[in-house]
Amino acid sequence: MRSTYLPSLLFLVAVSIGHPAAASEDHLISGPVEAKLIRVIDGDTLLVSAAPWPEHSIETYVRLRGIDAPELHAKCEATRFAAQQARDALSALVPAKVALLSISGDKYYGRVLADIRLEDGRSVADVLLASGLVESYDGGRKAPHRCN
Secondary structure (H helix, E strand, O other): OEOOOHHHHHHHHHHHOOOOOOOOOOOOEOOOEEEEEEEEOOOOEEEEEEEEEOOEEEEEEEEEOOEEOOOOOOOOHHHHHHHHHHHHHHHHHOOOEEEEEEEEEOOOOOEEEEEEEOOOOOEHHHHHHHHOOOEEOOOOOOOOOOOO
């Protein structure tokens, strides 16, 4: 079942972890919610099949909390190259099965915002930040980038 309907996912996750009310877009769900990686979209977004409770799943896009990767479709060739490096690094980091943590709505309808930790406890976002392939991002307006 493929769905990008954010309120449904948040409701399913809220029910699965025992919250009495459906979650709103700004509600934080601690998780973990197990998910299977379908594909890496870019340096900060994944498509997963999340399993909020046994034998039920929903496909959704997951934006990694706290980071922003360069855009794959940028006009600047250097930005596109940096975006490919960030996407490749994320692909190499993320295992086939992940646990979504600190799940909330994203500012763009149709995906969720979440943390993903590696088996050793490190945050995927922090690893990408340390590599210099992505920038820190708080969800606000992004500064324009100059093409080098």
